[in-house]
Amino acid sequence: MRVRERGFTLVELVVVIGLTALAMMFVFSFSVGQLQSGRAQGTADDIASLLSVCQQDAFSGKDGSSYGIRFESQRYHVFVGESFATAESSDTVNLQPGTSVSAISLSSGSSEIVFFSGNLVPQAYGSVTLKSGTEESRIEINREGMIEVHTL
DSSP: OOOOOOOOOHHHHHHHHHHHHHHHHHHHHHHHHHHHHTHHHHHHHHHHHHHHHHHHHHHHTGGGOOEEEEEOSSEEEEEESSSSTTOSEEEEEEOOTTEEEEEEEETTSSSEEEEOTTOSSBSSOEEEEEEETTEEEEEEEOTTOOEEEEEO
């Protein structure tokens, strides 16, 4: 009498490996899409937080200086001073690859938002829109200095 060994056949193993690879492909493609879709929102949230810090520093009279942010298509600059051109100091932050400033609509017509020393009200108000792939997020700052982020 022949004893039958227990185990898996080659066909069963190939089928299981193929199904696992197919499932991994779907999970990976979904995960990459989710990571990219959160870039504009995350960057907009970061910039809104920095605007709030600039506003608070200016209002408190920290170092007796004004504080602001200047926007460019692939980066932004956080600066101390009444304008970027006359800034005492500045830090440049490059946006993540694939993320860009797609629109700047400020009341001053410039690309800077400045909070003057002792003041909560910005020198310019309006919106800055960030784009990453198909996702867009807008940072809005009104005349009174209220800062909001919206996903479009």
